[in-house]
Amino acid sequence: MSGIAIGGGMQAVFNMDSLTLTVEDAPHPVAVPGGLIARVTLAGVCGSDVHRVVGHVKDATGRVSFGHEAVGVVEELGDGLNVDWGGLPVSVGDRIVWYAGSAPCGKCRGCRTTGEACDDRQWPLPSAVPNAAGYRDVASLSPLVPFFRVDGPVTDEEIVAFGCALPTAIGGQRRLGQIEPGQTVVVQGAGPVGIAAAMVVSLSPARNIIVIGAPAHRLELAREFGASSTINLDETSAEERLARVLELTDGRGADVVIEAAGVPEAFPEGVSLLARHGRYLLSGLYSGTREVSFNPVQLVLKSARVFGNLGSRPEVGLQALRFVQANRDRFPFSRIVTHRYELGSIAAALDAMQDGSAVKAVVTPRPPARRTA
Template sequence: MQQMRTGRRAVLVEPNKPLEIWESPVDPPTGADVLVAVEMAGVCGTDYHFYLGEVPMPGPMVLGHEGIGRVVECGPEATTDSAGNPLAKGDRVYWVPLKPCHRCHACTVLEDTSLCPNQSPGRFRDPRLTPFATYTDFALLPNGMTFFKVPEDTPSEAVIAFGCAMPTVLHAMERLGQIRFGDRVLVQGAGPVGLAATLVASLSGAGEVVVIGAPASRLDMAKRLGATSTIDLDVHATSADRIAAAREIMDGGADIVIEAAGKLAAFGEGTQLVARGGRYLIVGLWSAPGTTMLEPRKINNDNVRIIGSALSRPRHIFKTIQLAQRYHTQLPLTEVVSHRFGLEDAQSAIEAVGRHEPIKAVIQPGMEA
């Protein structure tokens, strides 16, 4: 008889309380489920917002929604990844644990799974069961969840560097529309979402890519990924200073402003930096509650378009792997991963991200704390 596996998981029992490490049995996969041993779990700013209680929790939950791991066991009906590639024990896979229902208006009529109201990761997370969250030793990827094989010539770090940020940005860029050659692009925020937006804007032919953010390590990485100029929040501490600096660099305003700061105050600042006829893409405010003032007259008279975008669709997860495979030898994608923590030290990882210390932090369950 096969010995029952057990696995650890980092559990947020309630907001603002230290994560707890729970250990429990790991059920074998059935049907089309796939059991994966987690190698790297990206630490996202949203995890920190869960920790603070700024995002509603369904109860005790296993954190983590960015994962790379090796297939341990496949259910009898699991023969391929989500792109139809043959799947076997030992294959490395990448997933962002969203599971659309494919039985709602958004999924079937709008054909936009990012709007599915039934795919919230929290409703599937239960510390007593094998989860598909990623702050774990093992993750169970259920039938219907998107995951893709990572080519063996592509480092895990190059994919997890942007975690869920790159799929989110690729989806947002589709909603934005084409970045025209020579466009002036301003990115608010230098975390993983901002860095992903910087990279994609640069690769799309933008003439200028200006990044507002901090600390200096993130701004240095932004330049290495294609930013032409940066504005340091630690130097330009007031909104008026940042607006003046950006307008000077961009000759009055940006053709495209991308909000990737995750801070409510960034929205009002961004609306002032969009040039006439420009576009403002909102990507980072998913977990930032609250309201803010807006002058509709400026939006109206300057013909400004405001585009919201949340989450991603399966193809954007696939394209993230393609981007990493194509550019990891030319660009410092692997170096975006700046901090590594063991699973037992997940609390320290969350706190470090809250202090904006890492460019990108990952949890590696096999690493000694």
């Protein structure tokens, strides 16, 4: 039933103009027709959030809400809403996961054709109005925000552990195409995006899955999530890493390289690791203006293919949820979450992700206050 005001609680507000972060009272949400109100129970901190708060991503102006990896409980359904985006019935009290940052406009040419290339995606959102951002106590989902009901024993931490990294990995594999039996995949980077990529690839018939990254404890996690070999970035030169990849591939190189490092220097090195007719997927270079020197002749001589990987269809979020539900006994998802913070300490959570001390930080809102009639 729509039109019932619920206390808005608190929200993290970021000023895109002054690059300042505060925690403030949130506006009171009202469930709109086709939308819902959810009490946030856990929100993941994404690397893209860090890029935004340090000023590397200028995708809005003024004061905004953010946090696009969230799990919560439905507190109110708007008129006309009775199923989630996967077609399952949804009721007050159900647990859901939603993807605020991937809400399509539904009207542009991209939405009407590919379904994953919205030309007018509205994110982040103005903090002055209720919205679906995860860094808050209560979220208001419009009819455009993809959400899915969560069933079974899967925990909030298991869902948020890879946040948008798992949909990124699933969508990236779709863009790459099939990995053939006996092929070698190199993953550059051992953060959530890199480990998620290795995990997804580990369910393919690949012969080798080599993760390049640092520090050592992240490489240990990468092995737990499917890597067959690891190379410590801090202890090797680019030449030594190339030699090791060639050693593991009988001198041929990698059939697939997945960039998940987020630094431009990874690109020329990744191309050097490719075998002839190799495929290179760029998943981590989300922002920045730094440039690196590169000889494109290498791509021609190797007949290589390069793919960019940003954004995906809403149903990939459902694929990610089903992946976690189906594989929670195979992979220790909750071990990815290394740091936990209350909403009032959101700045510390972002700092932990920025300095690399956290593999994955999560934010816990306040418990709900007693509601009165």
